[in-house]
Amino acid sequence: MRGVIMHGPGDVRVEDRTDPVIQEPTDAIIRVTAACICGSDLWPYRGAEDPQWPIPMGHEYVGVVEEIGADVSTLKPGDFVVGSFFASDNTCEICRAGYQSRCVHATGLDGTQAEYARIPFADGTLVTVPGQPDERQVRGLLAASDVLGTGWFAAVAAEAGPGKTVAVVGDGAVGLLGVLAARELGAERIIAFSRHADRQALARSFGATHIVEERGDAGVAEVKELTGGLGAHSVVEAVGTQESMMQAIRSTRAGGHVGYVGVSHDVELPGLELFFSGVHLHGGPAPVRRFLPDLVELIMHDRIDPGTVFDLSLPIEQAAEGYRAMDERRATKVLLTF
Amino acid sequence: MRGVIMHGPGDVRVEDRTDPVIQEPTDAIIRVTAACICGSDLWPYRGAEDPQWPIPMGHEYVGVVEEIGADVSTLKPGDFVVGSFFASDNTCEICRAGYQSRCVHATGLDGTQAEYARIPFADGTLVTVPGQPDERQVRGLLAASDVLGTGWFAAVAAEAGPGKTVAVVGDGAVGLLGVLAARELGAERIIAFSRHADRQALARSFGATHIVEERGDAGVAEVKELTGGLGAHSVVEAVGTQESMMQAIRSTRAGGHVGYVGVSHDVELPGLELFFSGVHLHGGPAPVRRFLPDLVELIMHDRIDPGTVFDLSLPIEQAAEGYRAMDERRATKVLLTF
The missing domain is CATH 3.90.180.10 (Medium-chain alcohol dehydrogenases, catalytic domain)
Structure with missing residues (x-):
């Protein structure tokens, strides 16, 4: 064969x-x-x-x-x-x-x-x-x-659901389908991080209500701006780098949930920051x-x-x-x- | 005053x-x-x-x-x-x-x-x-x-409950009261890590059913031994060092929950290991x-x-x-x- x-x-x-x-x-x-x-x-x-x-x-x-x-x-x-x-x-x-x-x-x-x-x-x-x-x-x-199964798991791990604001880090297929999953799970608002017009369009077709083009702390600031300073309830992380993980954690409100499915290469999570973030972190191979x-x-x-x-x-x-x-x-x- | x-x-x-x-x-x-x-x-x-x-x-x-x-x-x-x-x-x-x-x-x-x-x-x-x-x-x-409120939060974050095996890393007051909380939440088995006779006795009085004296990977191996090779469903981490965090994560089965309340000093969580562990991680200031x-x-x-x-x-x-x-x-x- x-x-x-x-x-x-x-x-x-x-x-x-x-x-x-x-x-x-x-x-x-x-x-x-x-x-x-x-x-x-x-x-x-x-x-x-x-x-x-x-x-x-x-x-x-x-x-x-x-x-x-x-x-x-x-x-x-x-x-x-x-x-x-x-x-x-x-x-x-x-x-x-x-x-x-x-x-x-x-x-x-x-x-x-x-x-x-x-x-x-x-x-x-x-x-x-x-x-x-x-x-x-x-x-x-x-x-x-x-990709859908993985995006779905990430949205479930992030506890996307009715009344929730969900942010999605990563506009690859998994992230985009994380948007779709969040919509199907009933999320109220879905913020997709993306700076590519074609992927933004796909994200919107899957249910994204907001697009944020900034990354890193500037992106985090936009999510905070959209959420009364608190951060999203649920964040899907679908990249797997240090920057994307920190962007996900920092975009999440205290007590909120990060669902991460990007394979975490060269990632080291700083203990004190994670501790004081008060987020839930769950992920892995979906x-x-x-x-x-x-x-x-x-x-x-x-x-x-x-x-x-x-x-x-x-x-x-x-x-x-x-x-x-x-x-x-x-x-x-x-x-x-x- | x-x-x-x-x-x-x-x-x-x-x-x-x-x-x-x-x-x-x-x-x-x-x-x-x-x-x-x-x-x-x-x-x-x-x-x-x-x-x-x-x-x-x-x-x-x-x-x-x-x-x-x-x-x-x-x-x-x-x-x-x-x-x-x-x-x-x-x-x-x-x-x-x-x-x-x-x-x-x-x-x-x-x-x-x-x-x-x-x-x-x-x-x-x-x-x-x-x-x-x-x-x-x-x-x-x-x-x-x-200390009770913190141990209680850790046990809740670790989703201690009926039918669960709960392990507790740390035999200080918070860990000991995490044992008590796990018992009150209905845990089936409670494994306390401790090598001090007085604290072991207190842990037993609060509901510990098993004591493990080993630490680090040797301690993890004992938890695995007690749980059919899978690890505990729920692990309370109440120390806040690199060793204790890794001991907690490694003692937890895939899909299980780590509730951590030790203030994470000098802790860096390795991304790939955390990813493949498949655990839930939640904690912070209780x-x-x-x-x-x-x-x-x-x-x-x-x-x-x-x-x-x-x-x-x-x-x-x-x-x-x-x-x-x-x-x-x-x-x-x-x-x-x-």
């Missing part, structure tokens, strides 16, 4: 890979019908992470079940499925508490930017989509697989699986249309161009077709 | 101070009937903070209202009252959300280790005690003023005022007896010896009498 491999920073190639096979009786093999490039794929691309090269890329996917292991009971070949970026049994104590990304059996995936993928703990990991999604719904489901059933339902009933975050669609053979476009911020989110 | 002044690290003196007077119509003057020395008073005592010397000491108190300003409506001279270490209006949006320690008018107190004290925003800050407390209840109310009415009721009905944390009682003229005893860990908590 064909699949995307990163050989080092900036070096993305599409190559022949061995077709995956069932290894455990709880596995399923799926034919990937669409995949995408994640903001987090840019960390190794930019040299901010140094993994064991080469690495098969991709952890977002929708597809059709091809084959199931002997112990898989909830899926059958032909089912249209969506999963998230961690395989999880969905039965352990941590999963049952809603933290499937930290399942005691949590395991990553072997690169879903490929024609086929092996999904461990298939019963726990995959969610069957009722019926046959149309093209728009496929895009939505693919978004649910990671337990997307917790939200997938509800998200699938919202998407299949056309209640939400998160797939509009994909602004570039490329055949998998052109994956390298997709990485370049996201790296250079020419694209917010790239969909790969097969 | 007589009052305690710290002139520099280790230099505590009892001196004549000017009697406080009403400055604002929302003030009250109280005659302090008991005060105490706080673990946080040891930070400047040990040179870990460098305030503008000299500083009047003390922020925990119970007493009798002597005089009220023109706008005070809920108190009258002769009322027995308890307050906490921040004055707060209890009417602003932040107070109404339960974060009185971050009231938009929050202000510290001018040293309550003294015969009299001026309490700003008296209606918001002070809680009237019904009837006349006996000596044991006075000790309990004095504990409620800070909004003791939120809990005071309930705590007063529990104490006046003899449902809890937090005053047993006081293991040394001294007349105010011997305050310096009280500081030494706490600094040298000869005393857990020192009560000052007048």
Whole structure:
């Protein structure tokens, strides 16, 4: 099969890979019908992470079940499925508490930017989509697989809800879908930090009521100005840098909630400032699986249309161009077709 | 009046101070009937903070209202009252959300280790005690003023409750009363970290079901051992050092809650580890005022007896010896009498 491999920073190639096979009786093999490039794929691309090269890329996917292991009971070949970026049994104590990304059996995936993928703990990991999604719904489901699920978790972690003012740091796909999640959760006002006209427009389409172009302490000052000097009730952090984390914490009122999902590279949180901020801080790798059933339902009933975050669609053979476009911020989110 | 002044690290003196007077119509003057020395008073005592010397000491108190300003409506001279270490209006949006320690008018107190004290925003800050407390209840109310209220907040922030395993880092008065709070909140198991026999005994009397003597990663390993490898649901952090914070975070399962109330000196939280821990982190200066009415009721009905944390009682003229005893860990908590 064909699949995307990163050989080092900036070096993305599409190559022949061995077709995956069932290894455990709880596995399923799926034919990937669409995949995408994640903001987090840019960390190794930019040299901010140094993994064991080469690495098969991709952890977002929708597809059709091809084959199931002997112990898989909830899926059958032909089912249209969506999963998230961690395989999880969905039965352990941590999963049952809603933290499937930290399942005691949590395991990553072997690169879903490929024609086929092996999904461990298939019963726990995959969610069957009722019926046959149309093209728009496929895009939505693919978004649910990671960026929507992650933005949703961040908004939940930030306790977005009725009567709340929610601020969102980061105008990438996750941040933008954090805006959508905050709207769906009933937030009264949603402030999106963004200085890019196209992303501002998308943020507004997802429910942002205010746009703040300033960053850092100047951005914080604008949020304070909009909230009677107090700060937002809820802040979604979807970048993962020192500046973005401090902007998020400082934009939050005492007793408010920061939901952070940007992978925190080179971040050191100063203890005294955090202490006196009095905020709640919660985040980490999003337990997307917790939200997938509800998200699938919202998407299949056309209640939400998160797939509009994909602004570039490329055949998998052109994956390298997709990485370049996201790296250079020419694209917010790239969909790969097969 | 007589009052305690710290002139520099280790230099505590009892001196004549000017009697406080009403400055604002929302003030009250109280005659302090008991005060105490706080673990946080040891930070400047040990040179870990460098305030503008000299500083009047003390922020925990119970007493009798002597005089009220023109706008005070809920108190009258002769009322027995308890307050906490921040004055707060209890009417602003932040107070109404339960974060009185971050009231938009929050202000510290001018040293309550003294015969009299001026309490700003008296209606918001002070809680009237019904009837006349006996000596044991006075000790309990004095504990409620800070250490109990703080331990209680930490246990609430850690979401201690039925079915939960709660671990408590720190066997000072706040940590010990965090144990009591976890018990009152219905925790199933309570693990106290302590290597001092007297404090272990007190922890058990407050509801600890397990004692762990190891610290750091060895202590974390014992908590994991007791929790099927997962970690505690809830962890109270009541020390405020890098080691104690990391011990608390690492003792918590993914999706669990850390409630931290130790003033975080020289703490830098590593972003990536915090991210992948998946814990909830909440803490800061405890909004003791939120809990005071309930705590007063529990104490006046003899449902809890937090005053047993006081293991040394001294007349105010011997305050310096009280500081030494706490600094040298000869005393857990020192009560000052007048």
